[in-house]
Amino acid sequence: MTRLADWINERIPVSGEQLRELTNEPVPNHLRRWWFCLGGTPAYLFVVQIFTGILLALYYQPAPASAYESVRYITEEAAFGWYLRSMHKWAATLMIAAVILHQMRVYFTAAYRRPRELNWVIGMALLMCTLLTGFTGYSLVFEQLSYWGATVAANISDAVPVVGGTLKTLLLGGAEYNEHTLSRFFIIHAAILPTTITLLVIVHIAFIRMHGVTELRFDDDPPNEPRHFNFFPDHITTELLIGLLLMVVLSALATILPATLGAKADPLTTPEIIKPEWYFYVSFRWLKLFSLTFAVLSTGFILGAMFLWPWIDVGLRKLTGNEDISVWIGVGGTLLLIGLTVWEAVVTH
Amino acid sequence: MVFSFVSIARFGLMNSGQDPTSQNSAEQDSAASSSDDHRRSFIATGSAIAMTTGLVASYGTFASMAGRFLFPAGGQRSVGWQFVAAVASWQPGKSLEYTAPSGATVVIARHGEADEAEAFIALSSVCPHLGCRVHWESQNDRFFCPCHNGAFDRQGVATQGPPAKAGQSLKAYPLKIEAGLLYVEAPLHSVGGDAPAAVAQNDPSAQNDSSAPDAVQADAVEKGRLS
Numbered sequence: 001m002t003r004l005a006d007w008i009n010e011r012i013p014v015s016g017e018q019l020r021e022l023t024n025e026p027v028p029n030h031l032r033r034w035w036f037c038l039g040g041t042p043a044y045l046f047v048v049q050i051f052t053g054i055l056l057a058l059y060y061q062p063a064p065a066s067a068y069e070s071v072r073y074i075t076e077e078a079a080f081g082w083y084l085r086s087m088h089k090w091a092a093t094l095m096i097a098a099v100i101l102h103q104m105r106v107y108f109t110a111a112y113r114r115p116r117e118l119n120w121v122i123g124m125a126l127l128m129c130t131l132l133t134g135f136t137g138y139s140l141v142f143e144q145l146s147y148w149g150a151t152v153a154a155n156i157s158d159a160v161p162v163v164g165g166t167l168k169t170l171l172l173g174g175a176e177y178n179e180h181t182l183s184r185f186f187i188i189h190a191a192i193l194p195t196t197i198t199l200l201v202i203v204h205i206a207f208i209r210m211h212g213v214t215e216l217r218f219d220d221d222p223p224n225e226p227r228h229f230n231f232f233p234d235h236i237t238t239e240l241l242i243g244l245l246l247m248v249v250l251s252a253l254a255t256i257l258p259a260t261l262g263a264k265a266d267p268l269t270t271p272e273i274i275k276p277e278w279y280f281y282v283s284f285r286w287l288k289l290f291s292l293t294f295a296v297l298s299t300g301f302i303l304g305a306m307f308l309w310p311w312i313d314v315g316l317r318k319l320t321g322n323e324d325i326s327v328w329i330g331v332g333g334t335l336l337l338i339g340l341t342v343w344e345a346v347v348t349h
Numbered sequence: 350m351v352f353s354f355v356s357i358a359r360f361g362l363m364n365s366g367q368d369p370t371s372q373n374s375a376e377q378d379s380a381a382s383s384s385d386d387h388r389r390s391f392i393a394t395g396s397a398i399a400m401t402t403g404l405v406a407s408y409g410t411f412a413s414m415a416g417r418f419l420f421p422a423g424g425q426r427s428v429g430w431q432f433v434a435a436v437a438s439w440q441p442g443k444s445l446e447y448t449a450p451s452g453a454t455v456v457i458a459r460h461g462e463a464d465e466a467e468a469f470i471a472l473s474s475v476c477p478h479l480g481c482r483v484h485w486e487s488q489n490d491r492f493f494c495p496c497h498n499g500a501f502d503r504q505g506v507a508t509q510g511p512p513a514k515a516g517q518s519l520k521a522y523p524l525k526i527e528a529g530l531l532y533v534e535a536p537l538h539s540v541g542g543d544a545p546a547a548v549a550q551n552d553p554s555a556q557n558d559s560s561a562p563d564a565v566q567a568d569a570v571e572k573g574r575l576s
Binding site for chain 1: 419420421451452453454478479480481482483484494495496497498510511514515539540
């Protein structure tokens with residue numbers, strides 16, 4: 001046994017002490033509240049997506065002539081294909097919801113402030129990547145929503161000043177939706193974005209480790225309680241419990257509300273009622289409310305402001321002298337987000 | 350980058366030139382040493398520049414090739430002139446639905462007396478806003494785009510929604526008249542892979558079926574509404 005330990009230790013020269021130091025960062029007490037564990041949730045769901053995604057890719061064919069049929073095969077014929085596809089779809093939905101909730105938690109607790117500004121920017125990039133992965137994902141099914149969603153998105157890119165035309169051509173692999181488009185979406189969805197997300201998550205976590213988690217104190221905290229607890233085994237147990245709970249929820253959703261297959265893409269007919277996935281309701285409504293140029297420029301402006309928020313926040317606090325200005329802006333933004341989403345959800349057009 | 354190569358090259362040359370016996374003689378002859386340093390510096394700088402140029406040229410070429418690869422060859426959608434009908438048999442104020450080889454339905458109406466292309470209009474069903482397909486709503490007397498609520502009158506002029514805000518109209522397919530026959534420049538293929546086969550360009554005899562009013566798609570614009 002000692003010889004085996006020596007053999008391993010010689011080849012992997014990491015001591016138990018070093019390993020403990022690496023994995024056992026003290027966790028601030030507020031993370032005992034589960035609400036603050038939302039950051040780990042999308043990471044966990046991302047792993048589910050990688051696993052189910054690899055399995056789905058075994059049968060999926062990214063070509064207009066065969067994509068829809070391959071998804072139908074996965075859903076209706078492959079053993080447990082319906083389950084894996086439904087898991088993939090629901091995990092995407094929950095992942096996006098978790099990323100948004102995590103970001104709101106970070107925003108409203110002002111955890112993005114100095115010195116953690118760059119991690120907010122990385123978080124924003126992760127949000128963008130997650131939304132893009134969701135969008136390219138449902139574009140692969142090649143049902144009506146897939147085709148028209150991709151067409152609309154490509155034309156939105158086209159409206160971006162200066163680089164719009166090139167962006168559209170790069171996205172579609174041509175001037176219009178063509179036989180190269182699906183394979184391009186597939187590579188973006190299954191290779192480029194997951195790799196980017198993985199790298200960003202590594203940097204995101206590295207920053208958290210370097211700066212430590214923002215410590216929050218609550219009025220009802222017992223005064224003499226220790227301010228930290230151990231990552232291992234205390235926090236990891238919480239994360240494992242969340243993981244278990246997520247699997248139960250995912251499995252239930254996949255079984256009760258499995259992923260369906262709409263009508264096959266018809267480039268000649270836009271269906272009478274067409275809506276994107278719920279996380280794009282806001283931009284969908286925004287596009288209905290304003291002219292294309294204004295909608296695209298204002299969306300770019302809002303996203304730019306979100307990326308640079310840690311610095312804008314500093315400026316606004318100095319300008320107004322109000323420390324809570326970001327909270328009020330956040331409340332306004334959230335209400336607008338919810339309002340536009342609900343509006344789009346309840347009307348036919 | 351050039352600076353770092355210069356440093357590396359210099360370091361290499363200095364090391365390779367180290368020799369205790371020659372060092373002594375170099376100390377004695379400072380003029381020769383200065384000349385050597387100058388030569389070494391020149392060679393180091395020159396080689397660093399050559400190396401940098403080589404790297405930039407080779408990786409740059411590779412990057413430009415990869416960049417070019419991202420844009421597929423023949424990416425433009427193919428369109429061709431398709432025969433529609435004989436002008437003489439077409440009364441002003443009448444319209445017909447023409448099914449292009451791609452499967453796209455095009456409503457073509459004659460609104461003028463003159464035997465020229467300007468007397469006809471062939472409206473595209475592609476919404477100028479974000480590219481969805483409009484459809485005719487007879488009860489509202491308008492073309493409607495279900496994606497973002499754009500609406501157009503029978504002439505294709507936007508009346509509601511984002512296209513109206515931007516002053517966009519439905520595009521018209523190019524038309525021409527040759528030897529008393531009307532032609533439309535329409536798309537030849539569809540991405541779906543199940544559209545009718547493309548017909549030969551400028552070959553009226555090959556397209557009589559597709560251009561006849563009874564070949565239209567039933568779910569498109571209500572027949573005769575534009576008449």
